Amino acid sequence: MKLILHIGTAKTGTTALQHFLCVNAKKLREHGIHYATPPNEFNFNSIANTLLLTGLDKFRTFFLNQLKVAERDGAHTIIASSESLYSISALLEERNLIEQLRASIPAEVECRVLCYVRRPDHCLESLYNQNVKRGVIGAGLLGDQTRQVSLFTGDVIDFLKIIEGMLDYHRCLSIWREVFGSSACSVRAYEAALPNLIEDFVRHVLDREDISSFTQLHLRSNERISRDVLEYKRLRHEHITYSERNLERKIFELVDKIITSPNNNHEYLSPDERAALLSRLEPSMERLRTEFSLPPFPRFDLEAASASWQPYPGLSLEKRREIEHHYNAVQRQVGFRLERLLIRAASLTRRRLPFLSWLLDFARGSGIRRLLLEATSRFQ
Structure with missing residues (x-):
């Protein structure tokens, strides 16, 4: 049996790829490939996120069960995908955790670790947008370990100070290579895989040239909200509780669709800040290119960027009032009021x-909570 462990990174089309694999799970089985996920999920992030909280028991149980299913179906390959695995190793330098993870996989299973990487400054800006949109540093990075922290209110440089370690791809991936073996780890460049990362994965990872038989998804996952709405949301984070962060995210996504003339300037770094970051990481990027046979990342031209750069002017009073007006109108909808009531009651x-x-945990695990939220969404 062969295991392809796709560990990320975040913001490299991972969610879209996971949806593709989930939707095509039946078709993949015809090719002897089993896509491993918990019931009603499209990746195994929920399993990966428990590694820091409860250790490897849940991961081991999950994987052994998936191995049995794959063998029963006559599969020769298992694919498991979670960007949380890279994030955990990158932010916490958990070599010991990766060693335990490897030891929990039966020795007779041939493991292959796969990771896509993106030019670090672009990855930073996309992660910053996503984490402000979601509310919490670590959503998708540190999983449930973030439960006790406040919602993030800093700017992109504050964010960089927290996650810069995960942009050092060579250091992070060297840990995986040392544990799993050099020949077992492969890295692909996100930019080189465009415009179709899914096609790149199917052809170069699954060794299938013809992807026409697979169901093609035409969706964009984790889309950005406009700069003005993002800025307003960031400033409001000190007034939002952790338990209501997902509710607030849904409200702001609706607000974003309503506002007029949205500002879509998502260059959070100035040209000088971008150049400084890339300069610091250049030795790491060069080692990565050499050791993993990667093509160069897209070149950054500081002079051209400085000439064309238009800094974000900030949130004007007029735009702030417009966003606040729509926010108040949306959050008063019956569905959102009921959902907030349920959250606060819990x-x-x-x-x-x-x-x-224990009763609340049972309701959440059994799907009762999800059904209640789906029922309230009919009022929205």
Whole structure:
């Protein structure tokens, strides 16, 4: 049995690829490939995120169950995808955790670790937008470990100070290569895989030249919200509780579709800041290119960038009032009011009646909570 462990990185089309693999799971089985996910999920992020909290027991159980299913279906290859695996190793330098992860996979399983990487400054800006949109540093990076922290209110440089370690691709991927073996680890350049990363994956990872038989998805995952709405949301984070972050994200996504003349300037770094970051990381990028046989990242021209750069002017009072008006209107919708009521009732119950936490955990695990939220969404 062969295992392809796709570990990310984030913001390299990972979510779209995972949706593709999930939708085409039946077709993949015809080719002897089993796509491993928990029930009703399109990746195994939820399993990967438990590594820091509960250790490897859940991962080991999940993988052994998936191995049994693959063998039962006559598959020769298992694909498992979670960008959280790269993020954990990058941010926490958890070599020991990766060693334990490898040891939990039966020795007779041939492992291959795959990672896509993107020019670091572009990865930083895309991650910054996503994490401000979601509300919390670490959403998708550190999983449930972020439960006790406040929502992020900093700018892109504050964000860079937190996640710069994960942009050192060579250092992070060297850990995986040392644990799994040089021949077992491969890295592909995100930019070189464009315009169709899914096609790149199918052809170069699955060794299938003809992808026409697979269901093609025409969706864009994790789309950005406009700069003005993002800035307004960032400034509001000190007033938003962690438990209501997903609710707020849905509200702001609707607000973003309503506002007039949205500002879509998503160059969060100035040309000088961009050049400084790339200069610091150049030795790492060069080692990565050499050791993993990667094509060069797209070249950055500081002079041309400085000549064309238009800094974000900031959130004007007029635009702030417009966003605030639409925010207040959207959040008053019945569905959102009911959802907020459910969230606050659950939080109050946990604080005042902690012995009932098991009931709330059961409701969440059984899908009751999801059904209630789906019911409230009909009012939105």
